[in-house]
Amino acid sequence: xxxxxxxxxxxxxxxxxxxxxxxxxxxxxxxxxxxxxxxxxxxxxxxxxxxxxxxxxxxxxxxxxxxxxxxxxxxxxxxxxxxxxxxxxxxxxxxxxxxxxxxxxxxxxxxxxxxxxxxxxxxxxxxxxxxxxxxxxxxxxxxxxxxxxxxxxxxxxxxxxxxxxxxxxxxxxxxxxxxxxxxxxxxxxxxxxxxxxxxxxxxxxxxxxxxxxxxxxxxxxxxxxxxxxxxxxxxxxxxxxxxxxxxxxxxxxxxxxxxxxxxxxxxxxxxxxxxxxxxxxxxxxxxxxxxxxxxxxxxxxxxxxxxxxxxxxxxxxxxxxxxxxxxxxxxxxxxxxxxxxxxxxxxxxxxxxxxxxxxxxxxxxxxxxxxxxxxxxxxxxxxxxxxxxxxxxxxxxxxxxxxxxx
Amino acid sequence: xxxxxxxxxxxxxxxxxxxxxxxxxxxxxxxxxxxxxxxxxxxxxxxxxxxxxxxxxxxxxxxxxxxxxxxxxxxxxxxxxxxxxxxxxxxxxxxxxxxxxxxxxxxxxxxxxxxxxxxxxxxxxxxxxxxxxxxxxxxxxxxxxxxxxxxxxxxxxxxxxxxxxxxxxxxxxxxxxxxxxxxxxxxxxxxxxxxxxxxxxxxxxxxxxxxxxxxxxxxxxxxxxxxxxxxxxxxxxxxxxxxxxxxxxxxxxxxxxxxxxxxxxxxxxxxxxxxxxxxxxxxxxxxxxxxxxxxxxxxxxxxxxxxxxxxxxxxxxxxxxxxxxxxxxxxxxxxxxxxxxxxxxxxxxxxxxxxxxxxxxxxxxxxxxxxxxxxxxxxxxxxxxxxxxxxxxxxxxxxxxxxxxxxxxxxxxxxxxxxxxxxxxxxxxxxxxxxxxxxxxxxxxxxxxxxxxxxxxxxxxxxxxxxxxxxxxxxxxxxxxxxxxxxxxxxxxxxx
Numbered sequence: 001x002x003x004x005x006x007x008x009x010x011x012x013x014x015x016x017x018x019x020x021x022x023x024x025x026x027x028x029x030x031x032x033x034x035x036x037x038x039x040x041x042x043x044x045x046x047x048x049x050x051x052x053x054x055x056x057x058x059x060x061x062x063x064x065x066x067x068x069x070x071x072x073x074x075x076x077x078x079x080x081x082x083x084x085x086x087x088x089x090x091x092x093x094x095x096x097x098x099x100x101x102x103x104x105x106x107x108x109x110x111x112x113x114x115x116x117x118x119x120x121x122x123x124x125x126x127x128x129x130x131x132x133x134x135x136x137x138x139x140x141x142x143x144x145x146x147x148x149x150x151x152x153x154x155x156x157x158x159x160x161x162x163x164x165x166x167x168x169x170x171x172x173x174x175x176x177x178x179x180x181x182x183x184x185x186x187x188x189x190x191x192x193x194x195x196x197x198x199x200x201x202x203x204x205x206x207x208x209x210x211x212x213x214x215x216x217x218x219x220x221x222x223x224x225x226x227x228x229x230x231x232x233x234x235x236x237x238x239x240x241x242x243x244x245x246x247x248x249x250x251x252x253x254x255x256x257x258x259x260x261x262x263x264x265x266x267x268x269x270x271x272x273x274x275x276x277x278x279x280x281x282x283x284x285x286x287x288x289x290x291x292x293x294x295x296x297x298x299x300x301x302x303x304x305x306x307x308x309x310x311x312x313x314x315x316x317x318x319x320x321x322x323x324x325x326x327x328x329x330x331x332x333x334x335x336x337x338x339x340x341x342x343x344x345x346x347x348x349x350x351x352x353x354x355x356x357x358x359x360x361x362x363x364x365x366x367x368x369x370x371x372x373x374x375x376x377x378x379x380x381x382x383x384x385x386x387x388x389x390x391x392x393x394x395x396x397x398x399x400x401x402x403x404x405x406x
Numbered sequence: 407x408x409x410x411x412x413x414x415x416x417x418x419x420x421x422x423x424x425x426x427x428x429x430x431x432x433x434x435x436x437x438x439x440x441x442x443x444x445x446x447x448x449x450x451x452x453x454x455x456x457x458x459x460x461x462x463x464x465x466x467x468x469x470x471x472x473x474x475x476x477x478x479x480x481x482x483x484x485x486x487x488x489x490x491x492x493x494x495x496x497x498x499x500x501x502x503x504x505x506x507x508x509x510x511x512x513x514x515x516x517x518x519x520x521x522x523x524x525x526x527x528x529x530x531x532x533x534x535x536x537x538x539x540x541x542x543x544x545x546x547x548x549x550x551x552x553x554x555x556x557x558x559x560x561x562x563x564x565x566x567x568x569x570x571x572x573x574x575x576x577x578x579x580x581x582x583x584x585x586x587x588x589x590x591x592x593x594x595x596x597x598x599x600x601x602x603x604x605x606x607x608x609x610x611x612x613x614x615x616x617x618x619x620x621x622x623x624x625x626x627x628x629x630x631x632x633x634x635x636x637x638x639x640x641x642x643x644x645x646x647x648x649x650x651x652x653x654x655x656x657x658x659x660x661x662x663x664x665x666x667x668x669x670x671x672x673x674x675x676x677x678x679x680x681x682x683x684x685x686x687x688x689x690x691x692x693x694x695x696x697x698x699x700x701x702x703x704x705x706x707x708x709x710x711x712x713x714x715x716x717x718x719x720x721x722x723x724x725x726x727x728x729x730x731x732x733x734x735x736x737x738x739x740x741x742x743x744x745x746x747x748x749x750x751x752x753x754x755x756x757x758x759x760x761x762x763x764x765x766x767x768x769x770x771x772x773x774x775x776x777x778x779x780x781x782x783x784x785x786x787x788x789x790x791x792x793x794x795x796x797x798x799x800x801x802x803x804x805x806x807x808x809x810x811x812x813x814x815x816x817x818x819x820x821x822x823x824x825x826x827x828x829x830x831x832x833x834x835x836x837x838x839x840x841x842x843x844x845x846x847x848x849x850x851x852x853x854x855x856x857x858x859x860x861x862x863x864x865x866x867x868x869x870x871x872x873x874x875x876x877x878x879x880x881x882x883x884x885x886x887x888x889x890x891x892x893x894x895x896x897x898x899x900x901x902x
């Protein structure tokens with residue numbers, strides 16, 4: 001087992017070219033905080049990109065930031081905060097969730113296509129990458145996209161890297177779109193709604209012109225775990241919507257939203273921030289010990305039915321909803337879930353609702369035996385395979401991370 | 407003028423047979439082989455290039471598209487998909503030996519799902535028709551290219567179309583959540599859907615903006631949004647381009663993302679004013695239109711902020727719309743800028759580069775120098791919010807050599823955009839027009855990697871060939887693996 005730590009992109013290309021020549025599969029990582037995401041790999045060498053770090057170019061009025069791929073997220077976020085800007089897709093901190101401790105990096109966030117509660121309005125990492133430099137599985141340095149927010153020159157290969165988990169290229173330098181940070185944030189909270197009523201209300205809220213920037217529903221068990229007293233104190237379900245923007249606008253929209261939805265309790269800025277951080281981080285709101293954890297993206301309105309169907313077969317399952325129902329987290333007791341981690345039950349429940357389910361936490365054995373990512377129809381799987389071949393013909397970049405053959 | 411791939415004489419020799427076979431798939435008037443009728447399809451919005459297709463096919467069902475693709479694939483016949491034909495980069499330019507696949511009969515809005523905030527439509531539905539279909543419930547579809555009355559959503563997917571509102575609301579790619587497509591070998595694939603993201607690689611992300619080279623789109627699921635409750639526009643005149651540019655940067659640095667922010671230079675303003683009489687300040691070197699949308703409290707708050715910022719940057723005049731009619735009037739000139747320029751010049755050539763906003767003053771002054779060099783005038787409209795520049799080069803096609811000069815001038819402008827850190831095209835696409843300039847932005851390795859994606863979808867290169875790439879490689883050639891491990895640049899690096 002050798003760990004290669006290239007000092008720059010040229011050295012990284014050198015390592016990958018040598019690995020390609022010798023058909024030596026490489027695990028690509030930097031902070032390693034999301035190493036447990038995806039299928040366990042059997043690589044004997046790894047490429048640790050941690051030294052490719054540092055912000056290269058940041059010009060706030062241009063709304064773009066370019067950084068080496070392993071630049072710590074904390075560094076980027078604090079730099080943006082100093083300039084009253086942010087990454088609008090609200091990349092969540094999954095270290096608690098993954099039980100990892102290292103440094104979360106920009107490259108990892110992009111490779112895993114993360115998105116937080118604002119996904120419902122602002123999109124995911126894929127919607128905010130403008131361009132990148134990387135190294136493909138042939139050891140060639142290449143780039144796509146650019147540094148400006150509007151660009152249709154060539155295929156959009158930047159999006160393709162998002163959610164590819166490092167199986168197509170090592171990212172070495174990334175340009176992302178940044179946006180102004182809202183001046184004020186507040187949330188509107190409703191108690192005691194059933195899952196069905198909560199998701200219906202979420203749809204209603206998102207369909208008002210009040211620019212709701214996040215919509216979540218916490219069943220009682222999840223709400224009880226929140227650090228926010230107003231959320232945890234009543235042992236009841238909590239449905240919550242977020243409003244952000246200039247102060248006079250938020251005050252006015254909050255009043256309109258309350259009128260349109262028939263009430264609700266406002267949650268002030270600090271509590272609001274803490275709650276949405278918890279929702280993005282997932283772990284604080286779910287039972288953690290010896291559980292399998294699933295991340296489901298169903299058609300939003302169908303989410304409560306999916307949850308119900310899983311619960312009927314696996315009574316230990318509990319979870320919560322984000323993205324107005326478009327994201328459903330389910331935590332299942334590992335013993336009850338059995339050898340497949342509950343895959344069959346979860347994916348059967350999802351069948352009618354369409355969408356996809358990813359097994360985020362389970363033992364290595366379970367994640368090796370069941371498809372971690374939703375299985376694709378055969379023609380689409382074959383196309384994915386051909387795409388992989390076009391970037392990494394020898395299959396040396398994170399092989400098997402997404403599927404047995406990818 | 408650009409060269410297209412030489413037609414395959416063997417295919418041309420079989421034309422009658424091909425037409426007959428296509429008629430077995432698409433009956434009646436859905437197959438067009440009459441020379442005079444084919445003229446209607448000989449070009450798109452890039453009218454300098456014209457080639458009638460070998461045959462045009464207008465299918466009505468996905469199954470017919472599947473059959474046409476299977477037939478063309480097995481017979482080795484090229485296919486050029488086409489929506490409304492409004493592309494400004496020649497994306498739908500036919501091939502002499504190719505089938506033109508017109509998707510205009512796919513005109514149905516299939517489903518409006520307000521609960522899940524989306525609409526499912528066929529690709530031939532126009533951009534504006536989607537907004538019309540959902541307006542009774544106060545919704546709209548956000549991307550609004552200026553051709554929105556005519557251009558289709560299928561074409562928007564192909565070109566990743568933008569519009570004046572895309573800084574705040576995103577391009578087509580950020581507003582399309584699902585596709586049904588047919589591959590060149592006749593497989594029907596579904597990418598995305600009503601849910602967020604999808605399993606596997608983001609093929610939806612690469613399909614949008616792929617210029618009809620990866621597959622034929624047969625169904626589109628788009629995000630629909632509730633309309634903002636209100637909007638007001640501010641018209642600001644500046645005595646210098648730099649003042650206008652600094653004002654734009656300051657508005658954004660202050661944390662304001664306007665619904666739209668457009669700039670016109672003096673020649674464009676003059677043409678627009680003569681056309682619509684909106685009351686634009688004719689003495690200004692640059693005119694800025696800033697639209698703020700949202701609830702009344704927000705719009706009022708931001709209008710004040712923008713007025714203050716404009717004052718700081720030496721605005722020579724400021725006018726805030728007091729009614730929706732006035733707001734639309736302020737926009738009318740900008741929206742009609744292209745036809746307005748068409749009135750002051752026999753022909754114009756519309757360019758589409760993007761630059762870092764802070765370079766706008768420098769780019770416009772370099773362009774002024776180039777005007778003298780080429781002996782042609784330029785009017786500029788600029789999506790100032792996102793740095794997307796549309797220089798309109800005025801020329802007269804009847805004057806020998808003027809078209810060639812306009813093209814050379816345009817190419818120089820795009821090279822300049824790349825030089826200052828921008829890109830060749832912000833929203834019109836590469837197509838035929840910018841194909842041979844791709845090398846100014848990308849290395850051969852970059853372009854080969856792009857073509858390897860194409861190979862994954864279309865290994866024989868039958869879908870819309872001759873577009874986007876300056877040099878066409880065979881997929882077998884690109885698949886060859888050259889190992890460079892012998893050239894060791896970092897001898898100290900540990901070896902495997």
